[in-house]
Amino acid sequence: MTKKPPPLPVAGADVGLDILKGISRDRSLLTALTMMNKYVGSAFRITLPRFQPAVFIGPESNRQILVTERKDFLWRPESDPVCKLLRQGVLVIDGEFHDEVRGWMDPPLQRRNVNPHIPLFWRYTDDVVHTWRDGEEHDMLVEMRKVALLIIFGALFDVDFMPDMERLWEPIMDLLEYISPGLWIFWADMPRPKYRYAQQAMDDYLYEMIRRRRAELAQFGLEPAASDLLGQLVANSGMSDDLIRDQLLTMLIAGHDTSTALLAWVFYLLGMHPEAMARMQAEIDEVIGRQQEPPSAEQVQQLTYTDLVIKEALRLYPPIHVGQRRAGQDMEIQGYHVPEGTRIMYSIYLSHRDKRHWEDAEQFCPARFDRHSEQKQPPFTYVPFGGGPRNCIGAAFAQVESKVVLARLLQTFEFELLNGEEIKPYMGATLEPRPGVKMRIRRRE
Numbered sequence: 001m002t003k004k005p006p007p008l009p010v011a012g013a014d015v016g017l018d019i020l021k022g023i024s025r026d027r028s029l030l031t032a033l034t035m036m037n038k039y040v041g042s043a044f045r046i047t048l049p050r051f052q053p054a055v056f057i058g059p060e061s062n063r064q065i066l067v068t069e070r071k072d073f074l075w076r077p078e079s080d081p082v083c084k085l086l087r088q089g090v091l092v093i094d095g096e097f098h099d100e101v102r103g104w105m106d107p108p109l110q111r112r113n114v115n116p117h118i119p120l121f122w123r124y125t126d127d128v129v130h131t132w133r134d135g136e137e138h139d140m141l142v143e144m145r146k147v148a149l150l151i152i153f154g155a156l157f158d159v160d161f162m163p164d165m166e167r168l169w170e171p172i173m174d175l176l177e178y179i180s181p182g183l184w185i186f187w188a189d190m191p192r193p194k195y196r197y198a199q200q201a202m203d204d205y206l207y208e209m210i211r212r213r214r215a216e217l218a219q220f221g222l223e224p225a226a227s228d229l230l231g232q233l234v235a236n237s238g239m240s241d242d243l244i245r246d247q248l249l250t251m252l253i254a255g256h257d258t259s260t261a262l263l264a265w266v267f268y269l270l271g272m273h274p275e276a277m278a279r280m281q282a283e284i285d286e287v288i289g290r291q292q293e294p295p296s297a298e299q300v301q302q303l304t305y306t307d308l309v310i311k312e313a314l315r316l317y318p319p320i321h322v323g324q325r326r327a328g329q330d331m332e333i334q335g336y337h338v339p340e341g342t343r344i345m346y347s348i349y350l351s352h353r354d355k356r357h358w359e360d361a362e363q364f365c366p367a368r369f370d371r372h373s374e375q376k377q378p379p380f381t382y383v384p385f386g387g388g389p390r391n392c393i394g395a396a397f398a399q400v401e402s403k404v405v406l407a408r409l410l411q412t413f414e415f416e417l418l419n420g421e422e423i424k425p426y427m428g429a430t431l432e433p434r435p436g437v438k439m440r441i442r443r444r445e
Contacts (some may be wrong), residue, residue, distance in 0.1 A: 005337040008045040015039045043334040050186045053343040057350045059380035067388040073325035079188040082179045089250030111396040113227040115297040117155040121404040122294035124150035139436040144263035148256040156229040174198035180428040261319035261430040271417025308366035314384035319430040321349040357381045416440040
């Protein structure tokens with residue numbers, strides 16, 4: 001007779017009290033996960049009222065959830081706001097339907113179709129910073145959100161968002177708040193009327209974009225460019241306006257917010273480590289120089305130290321800091337029994353700081369990602385974009401975008417961090433630096 005695996009461990013009374021104090025102090029579920037990892041281990045169950053997920057940390061569970069037994073896990077969280085907002089978006093659908101929709105969306109997001117957007121990444125960065133003056137203070141969390149929004153709309157949807165940014169800024173921020181952790185975790189059906197206007201405003205804007213593009217393609221008999229996501233979706237006879245809206249809102253919400261967080265965290269880390277900023281600027285000066293025209297794809301590829309800094313920022317502060325699934329059946333994970341229907345969380349943030357696999361895990365060290373480094377981690381220890389067939393659909397886009405934006409900014413300005421000691425990771429829709437990354441800027445000589 002096969003012995004049934006034991007249930008997941010939970011916190012004892014003393015540890016539970018300490019965790020509650022930590023949550024009260026920091027107002028962050030991240031504190032609870034970190035303390036549970038420290039006191040209970042790499043697999044545990046949280047036991048809060050109406051919120052009792054199974055949490056796993058480390059490459060073994062990451063591999064099982066993302067690859068080897070991925071079909072036994074369900075993504076779609078019917079009761080969560082992210083599902084209600086994105087409806088049939090590629091991020092929140094399962095099975096063959098997901099594979100079909102992803103197949104339609106993948107081509108414009110492949111690197112060969114992202115590289116032609118490099119001039120747009122460069123231009124939209126200029127559009128945001130052209131009014132900056134020496135000595136001014138800017139919050140890089142806000143400024144990078146502006147850049148990321150212009151890039152998402154301009155590169156993927158072929159729409160100039162600048163005239164509408166101020167009007168739609170608040171609805172976008174409201175929708176991010178709507179899907180961020182909150183009381184809905186404990187009360188799934190709680191009334192949330194505040195967000196109806198925000199969703200209606202964005203729906204009106206997106207449906208008008210779709211209608212306009214459909215009319216343009218029909219009137220002029222145009223074939224959309226391979227890099228034009230909106231055009232490709234509109235030209236696909238299998239996609240209704242509603243299904244296209246769901247993909248556009250998915251890319252808008254998930255795509256721009258992750259890039260915003262990544263870029264803001266890079267500036268925080270560079271501000272805390274000026275020697276890394278100086279080394280990045282030296283590399284940019286060598287590869288791109290002071291040219292005002294956008295770099296080539298080959299030049300972007302040569303920004304190798306910049307790439308290491310981005311990878312280390314993604315390790316320390318992954319924008320998608322936790323992945324979520326539901327157990328599609330009774331199963332065993334890391335030697336523990338997980339009942340069917342259990343909410344499962346795999347902590348990317350804690351996997352990236354796991355001292356079993358990372359030397360000086362809490363320290364900023366871009367060199368650990370150098371291909372000549374002696375530090376080698378097991379596969380699935382580093383998963384900022386997930387893994388397997390459901391890895392982040394925008395990974396290539398984000399990697400090229402971040403290098404180009406950072407290259408343009410560090411080519412042009414010096415940055416001084418003003419509030420480094422105040423900044424803490426905040427679990428919103430993504431993991432972002434709060435209360436923002438305040439920097440004083442000066443134009444480089």
